[in-house]
Amino acid sequence: MSVLVTGSTGFIAQHIISHLLEQNYSVIGTARSQTKAATLQKKFGNPSNLSIDVVPDMVKPDAFYEVFEEHGPSIMYVMHVASPFFTESDNYKRDLLIPAVEGTKNILEAIKKFGSETVKHVVITSSVAAMFDFTRDEDPTYTYDEDSWNPDEMQEALIDGGHAYNASKKFAEKLAWKFMEENKSTINFGLTTVCPCYVFGPQQFDENFGSVLNTSCELIHKLVHTSAGAAVDNSFVGNFIDVRDVAKAHIAAIQRPELSGKRLLMISSRFNAQDIYDVMNEDFPELQGNVPKGNPGTGALHHWAGAVADNSRTKELLGFPFNPLRKTIDDTVAQVLRCEK
Numbered sequence: 208m209s210v211l212v213t214g215s216t217g218f219i220a221q222h223i224i225s226h227l228l229e230q231n232y233s234v235i236g237t238a239r240s241q242t243k244a245a246t247l248q249k250k251f252g253n254p255s256n257l258s259i260d261v262v263p264d265m266v267k268p269d270a271f272y273e274v275f276e277e278h279g280p281s282i283m284y285v286m287h288v289a290s291p292f293f294t295e296s297d298n299y300k301r302d303l304l305i306p307a308v309e310g311t312k313n314i315l316e317a318i319k320k321f322g323s324e325t326v327k328h329v330v331i332t333s334s335v336a337a338m339f340d341f342t343r344d345e346d347p348t349y350t351y352d353e354d355s356w357n358p359d360e361m362q363e364a365l366i367d368g369g370h371a372y373n374a375s376k377k378f379a380e381k382l383a384w385k386f387m388e389e390n391k392s393t394i395n396f397g398l399t400t401v402c403p404c405y406v407f408g409p410q411q412f413d414e415n416f417g418s419v420l421n422t423s424c425e426l427i428h429k430l431v432h433t434s435a436g437a438a439v440d441n442s443f444v445g446n447f448i449d450v451r452d453v454a455k456a457h458i459a460a461i462q463r464p465e466l467s468g469k470r471l472l473m474i475s476s477r478f479n480a481q482d483i484y485d486v487m488n489e490d491f492p493e494l495q496g497n498v499p500k501g502n503p504g505t506g507a508l509h510h511w512a513g514a515v516a517d518n519s520r521t522k523e524l525l526g527f528p529f530n531p532l533r534k535t536i537d538d539t540v541a542q543v544l545r546c547e548k
Contacts, residue, residue, distance in 0.1 A: 209233040209281045210461070211274065213314060214289025215259060216243050218421040219332060219403075221250075221411035222454035223286060228254060230458070235278055237262040237271075237289065250412050265289055265310040275321035282322055284461040285396075287314045288332045290379065299371035304364060307375035308382055315386045319394055326396045328467065330460045332453075333380040335404040335446065335516075336373035338472065345513040352517040353470045356381075380470075397467030399460035401453060404474050404516075407535045408450035409542040416546040427536070430483055431498065431543050439501035444479035446516055449530035459525055466525075472518035475529040482506030486536040493544070508532060 210227055214220050215236025227234050233256040238244040244259035251257055260274045275282065290307045311331065318326050340358055343349040357377045364374030380400055387398050406423045410416060426443065453473055460466045481501045487494045488503070522529070 208283050209235050209278060210284040210286060211235045211237070211278070211282050212286045212288060213237045213262070213265070213271075213310075214287075216247050217288060218410065218424060219406060219450055219453055220286075220288040221247070221415075222408075222450050223288065223457050224251065224257070225411055226454045226458050228257060232256070233281070234258075235260060235274065235282065237265075237274065239263050250414065265313060266306055268309075268313055268316070270310075270313045271317035272321070275317055279321070280325040283325065283327050284330070285314065285318055285322075285326055285328075286330045286332070286457055286461075287311060288457075290332065290375070299365055299368060303368070303371040303375045304378065307379040311379040311383055312386070315383060318396065319390060323394045323396075328397050328399070328461050330457050331380065331383050331398065331400045332457070333400040333402045333470070334373075334376040335402050335472065335474065337377040337380045337400075338402055338470075339373075339514075341369075341373060343514055347512050347514070349513075350515040350517050353472050353520050397464075399466050399468070400470045401456050401460065402470055402472050403448045403453045404446035405448070405478075406450050406453055407447050407539055408530075409538045413542060413546050416543070424539070427483065427539050428543060430480060431487070431494070431540060433498055435497055435499055437499050439480050439484060439499045441479045441481055441507075444477075444507050446474045446476065447478050447532060447535065448473040448475050449535045452527075452529045455527060456525055469521075469524060471521045471525065472516065473521065473529075474516045474518050475535075476532055477507045477511040478532050479507040482508040482532060483536055486533050487540060490533070490537050491540060491544070494540075 210232050212220055212224055212234060215224060216238050224234050236259040238247060238259050238261060241261050244261055248259050262270050264270060289310055337357055338355045339351055357373055359370060359374045363370050407427060456471050456473060484499055484501055485503050487498055488500055
């Protein structure tokens with residue numbers, strides 16, 4: 208009983224793999240190079256139930272064929288986590304839109320070709336970006352939930368990096384649900400999409416701090432290194448979810464039939480930079496006087512009057528409490544400080 212996890216070197220995927228291994232699943236990961244594959248295998252301690260295959264370019268139509276040809280009917284579950292998450296590019300279509308959409312299409316087509324009888328469930332890591340109308344962020348009359356979709360089309364997607372990323376997640380997820388509908392008579396697997404917002408939390412391995420951090424974690428890292436005299440930039444605002452909760456949601460999706468056909472909106476709470484600095488100053492004496500203090504207690508966590516996220520259905524379906532901001536920031540900052548000693 209194997210689980211295929213694409214993009215296994217990524218922040219979220221490493222936590223997913225850790226949870227799977229703890230529960231004695233056999234895991235087949237994918238990485239873009241043999242070096243990355245070997246490095247990840249070593250980080251996990253080279254367990255016998257983890258193998259990492261090389262998929263150098265998931266945009267190629269046959270990108271995942273070799274994985275299925277090698278592992279065959281042992282693949283019972285697929286978690287498609289691989290997708291670009293950045294906003295700086297000189298070609299949004301090439302770097303964001305095409306990889307997200309084609310990667311999703313290619314993994315689904317590979318499952319259809321090789322695993323239509325053996326794969327039981329597919330989980331795709333989507334994003335709140337696929338759900339949310341970003342033009343209404345400060346509109347208190349706007350509530351979005353598991354049925355909502357980002358209204359952006361291709362015209363908006365090419366405006367800038369933010370629009371391109373948001374649209375890439377929408378287009379990829381829409382493709383997945385359309386695929387399921389069009390192929391329902393020939394496939395036996397179900398689909399769940401996991402839609403997180405900003406994903407914070409500690410790296411799975413301390414040594415990951417020696418390389419480039421993912422976009423969400425880099426934002427926290429920068430706050431730790433902002434000088435005390437700097438103004439608090441509360442344009443850094445949004446919703447967050449702990450990476451460990453995102454991983455748990457992926458695992459739940461393959462274990463619980465009632466999650467099939469569902470979109471899971473993964474949000475713990477609102478936050479801005481002030482909220483994060485409040486936690487840093489209250490819980491880390493060594494940071495007091497070294498990071499901004501701002502105006503404690505005035506952050507978005509308790510004083511937000513804009514768009515409302517209603518993920519009550521997701522919380523009820525999953526049945527476990529999400530980590531609060533303090534827990535997530537405490538664990539993340541503790542790791543940063545530990546790794547930089």
